[in-house]
Amino acid sequence: MRFGFDEYIHLGSPLHRWDPRYKLIGLLALIFAFSFVSDLRMLPAMVVVTSAAYIISKLPVSFMLTRLRYPSFFLLAVVLLLPFLSGETIVMSIGPLDLRQEGLVAVLLIATRFLSILTIGLVLFSTAPFLTTIKAMRALHLPAILTDMALLTFRYLQEIGDYLHRMETSMRLRGFGERRFSIQGFRILAWLGGSILVRSYERSEWVYKAMILRGYGQAESLKGEFQASYTDVFALGATLLIAAGFVAGDILI
Amino acid sequence: MHIPDGILPASVCAAGYAATVPIAWYSIHKIRKGGDPRENIPKASLLTAAFFVASWIHIPVPPTSVHLVLNGLLGVVLGHFAFPAILIGLFFQAVMFQHGGLTTLGVNAIVMGFPALLSYYIFRFGNIFRKDSNIIAGVFGFLAAFCAIGLSVSIFVVVLITNIPGGFDVSTERAAIYTLALAHVPLMFIEGAFTAFVAVFLRRVQPKLLVRA
Numbered sequence: 319m320r321f322g323f324d325e326y327i328h329l330g331s332p333l334h335r336w337d338p339r340y341k342l343i344g345l346l347a348l349i350f351a352f353s354f355v356s357d358l359r360m361l362p363a364m365v366v367v368t369s370a371a372y373i374i375s376k377l378p379v380s381f382m383l384t385r386l387r388y389p390s391f392f393l394l395a396v397v398l399l400l401p402f403l404s405g406e407t408i409v410m411s412i413g414p415l416d417l418r419q420e421g422l423v424a425v426l427l428i429a430t431r432f433l434s435i436l437t438i439g440l441v442l443f444s445t446a447p448f449l450t451t452i453k454a455m456r457a458l459h460l461p462a463i464l465t466d467m468a469l470l471t472f473r474y475l476q477e478i479g480d481y482l483h484r485m486e487t488s489m490r491l492r493g494f495g496e497r498r499f500s501i502q503g504f505r506i507l508a509w510l511g512g513s514i515l516v517r518s519y520e521r522s523e524w525v526y527k528a529m530i531l532r533g534y535g536q537a538e539s540l541k542g543e544f545q546a547s548y549t550d551v552f553a554l555g556a557t558l559l560i561a562a563g564f565v566a567g568d569i570l571i
Numbered sequence: 572m573h574i575p576d577g578i579l580p581a582s583v584c585a586a587g588y589a590a591t592v593p594i595a596w597y598s599i600h601k602i603r604k605g606g607d608p609r610e611n612i613p614k615a616s617l618l619t620a621a622f623f624v625a626s627w628i629h630i631p632v633p634p635t636s637v638h639l640v641l642n643g644l645l646g647v648v649l650g651h652f653a654f655p656a657i658l659i660g661l662f663f664q665a666v667m668f669q670h671g672g673l674t675t676l677g678v679n680a681i682v683m684g685f686p687a688l689l690s691y692y693i694f695r696f697g698n699i700f701r702k703d704s705n706i707i708a709g710v711f712g713f714l715a716a717f718c719a720i721g722l723s724v725s726i727f728v729v730v731l732i733t734n735i736p737g738g739f740d741v742s743t744e745r746a747a748i749y750t751l752a753l754a755h756v757p758l759m760f761i762e763g764a765f766t767a768f769v770a771v772f773l774r775r776v777q778p779k780l781l782v783r784a
Binding site for chain 2: 346349350352353354356386388389392396403427428429430431432433435436439443463464466467468469470471472473474475478479481482499503504505507508509510511512513514515516517518519520522523525526529530534
């Protein structure tokens with residue numbers, strides 16, 4: 319089981335070289351500024367900024383398309399339902415269904431915000447090794463309990479995923495059919511879930527001992543791990559200005 | 572039951588984060604109070620990964636199949652670690668699968684995490700009867716997950732329906748709330764039964780995994 323997280327970290331774009339701490343602050347500010355936008359006239363600017371960030375990151379378009387596979391179901395539901403259910407001003411009637419203006423506006427707003435935020439999120443987490451991004455969060459004073467848990471969870475996610483895959487394969491080979499619902503089959507699936515928990519718990523005891531032997535819990539300094547240049551600071555300032563521009567623009571227009 | 576980016580206004584996203592911070596702080600405070608957190612972090616982390624993976628198990632509900640939420644079971648096994656675990660799980664889901672979102676992480680953490688904490692207290696309440704009983708573990712496991720999903724669905728539906736831009740008329744809004752809520756009732760029973768079976772399994776195989784009073 320592979321997540322394809324660090325597939326494009328070698329591309330060497332300016333966004334790849336940006337200090338992860340500054341990148342986190344800057345792009346998260348941009349993401350939140352996008353979620354603030356509620357005026358349709360701000361949407362073209364949002365699309366331009368998002369496209370520019372994606373082009374600068376050098377990430378391939380095919381990468382974004384594969385990442386859109388799951389959320390496309392949500393988009394489809396929004397596009398199909400909202401124009402007919404939301405609002406009062408009827409623009410057109412198709413048989414028994416009324417197409418409403420407020421619903422159409424909402425679809426445009428939601429879809430653009432959604433795609434822009436998703437794209438900036440991809441740029442944020444695909445232009446640096448994931449572990450570096452988590453370390454940057456710790457350097458920004460996120461509680462150590464959260465960052466340590468995130469690092470360890472990420473470390474073992476793949477292995478436990480592979481374990482589930484092996485267990486499901488061996489269950490099928492032994493004749494377990496999961497297509498029909500039965501209490502016995504349901505109980506076996508619960509035991510499968512339980513055995514994943516037990517195995518992970520037992521593994522964690524060994525992991526803890528190994529971590530203690532390697533000095534886990536000693537005061538650890540992240541100084542020197544990240545070093546920002548003037549370019550990083552300038553890029554942060556520019557991104558924050560753009561984010562502030564979206565918020566101000568939405569309020570003033 | 573994950574609200575994606577772009578659908579909620581910024582004020583609601585900010586309120587979600589504002590509500591998440593004190594609950595996360597409370598959980599971390601309780602974890603630190605319960606002894607050396609270093610020892611429990613590897614356990615909680617591997618179990619978080621295990622929960623993440625266990626939620627991929629398909630439960631056949633003809634003509635389709637469903638994935639479980641497992642926030643009730645998380646509370647039953649992880650106790651105060653449940654909220655940080657859900658926060659991390661939601662973050663991974665948003666970043667890896669674009670399921671949920673970064674701006675809605677706070678709201679989704681409340682939808683999933685607050686009921687998980689509640690389920691921890693429900694299951695712990697069962698310990699005042701008999702700690703070594705399979706029936707008690709099963710009954711309170713069921714109740715913990717049933718209530719967790721019920722509360723999650725209630726918060727999810729109210730947040731989603733009341734914040735759709737453009738707005739619904741009253742009758743559509745009411746119909747949407749009833750439809751969404753009713754659609755999740757079978758899931759409440761499935762999650763409850765699944766958690767009951769897992770709680771009994773864990774009590775037999777590795778009782779240390781279940782939360783204690």
